[in-house]
Amino acid sequence: EVQLVESGGGLVQAGGSARLSCKVSGITFDRYAIGWVRQAPGKEREGVSCLNNRDGQTYYSTAARGRFTTYADSAEQTVYLEMKNLEPADTAVYFCAADTQFFAQPANWGWIPHWGQGIQVTVST
Numbered sequence: 001e002v003q004l005v006e007s008g009g010g011l012v013q014a015g016g017s018a019r020l021s022c023k024v025s026g027i028t029f030d031r032y033a034i035g036w037v038r039q040a041p042g043k044e045r046e047g048v049s050c051l052n053n054r055d056g057q058t059y060y061s062t063a064a065r066g067r068f069t070t071y072a073d074s075a076e077q078t079v080y081l082e083m084k085n086l087e088p089a090d091t092a093v094y095f096c097a098a099d100t101q102f103f104a105q106p107a108n109w110g111w112i113p114h115w116g117q118g119i120q121v122t123v124s125t
């Protein structure tokens with residue numbers, strides 16, 4: 001059974017930092033791309049980052065670039081999203097997602113086969 005379990009969300013003040021973790025099991029970790037996807041209330045899902053564990057390729061959205069960093073601990077089968085200088089606009093439910101193909105902003109998020117349950121990140125002013 002494939003499982004992606006997010007942790008680390010919560011309430012953060014604007015300008016602060018947070019680190020999300022995605023613990024992965026049930027797949028061959030090094031053969032998958034793991035992405036972070038967020039969804040704010042009333043908005044569509046938005047790809048935030050993606051890390052290809054095959055070759056280390058990364059993707060960051062325009063909003064994330066320069067503030068967020070994604071990296072993996074292969075021994076722990078965990079992918080992290082380090083977020084700095086958080087803004088209220090970053091408030092969303094953050095999901096981690098896994099696919100054998102590297103992804104950024106697919107036309108249909110349903111193409112990504114494996115998802116975590118999501119975790120809330122709220123950035124207060």
